[in-house]
Amino acid sequence: MMQAEKMSSIGKMAAVVAHEINNPLSGILTYAKLIRKWLTGGEISGKHREETEQCLDLIASESRRCGDLVKNLLTFSRTAPMNPELTELNYVVDRLVRLVKHELELTGIQLQLDTQADLPCVSCDPAQIEQVLLALVMNAVDAMPRGGNLWIRTRTVKEPAGIELEVRDDGCGIPAEILPHIFEPFLTTKESGHGVGLGLAISHSIMERHRGSIEVQSEAGRGTTFKIRLPLNGDEHGPAGADRRLAGSIAR
Secondary structure, X not given: OHHHHHHHHHHHXXXXXXXXXXXXXXXXXXXXXXXXHHHHXXXXXXXXXXXXXXXXXXXXXXXXXXXXXXXXXXXXXXXXXXXXXXXXXXXXXHHHHHHHHHHHHHOXXXXXXXXXXXOOOEEXXXXXXXXXXXXXXXXXXXXXXXXXXXXXXXXXXXXXXXXXXXXXXXXXXXXXXXXXXXXXOOOOOOOOOOOOOOHHHHHHHHHHHOOOEEEEEXXXXXXXEEEEEEEOOOOOOOOOHHHHHHOOXXXX
């Protein structure tokens, strides 16, 4: 029974990945053929110069899209390496805010930051935690297409001792029938070509690797709250305990 479920999951993954990679690859092939045609006709420096630049930009973006999909699959399958460092999560939040600030402004989303001062450092892979935070923020953005409010908060918690990072929005919320499956892979309501439903599944996998947790509370029409927790450095059950010997710097 377990073997059958595993094969079914692998088959579904292969079908989704093949479909999602085939689309950008088809585009890359088309743009490459156009450029070769213009090169053969000696038209690159003439009327097709601007179109050639656009084709090259599209080839680059579609190639990155394929690379991102492979990277996400590696992370989800837990074969991507972890690079733990002593990290102040407030700096991870700051970097993320700089990354998404423009998009939030364009969509009319008001950001409210509540970061605890003198937050203790945690041992984590800052790039992977930023990936989790980005997934949660973009999930909130998708839930507020006409604008709204987004809150990001950091604080220390007890029992067990750790750092909590909360992302809350007042968007459309998650339907009750989807909520129990929200961290399952390939669960998505987006159109084809706009994601394969791995963002939250990858976030869940990353938090497990960090010996942390991620939870969600949501009500349709009223918004969603995600909370992630990371153990403090004194917790020997933190991420890659053996690798902590290498973590000598604070990620800023």
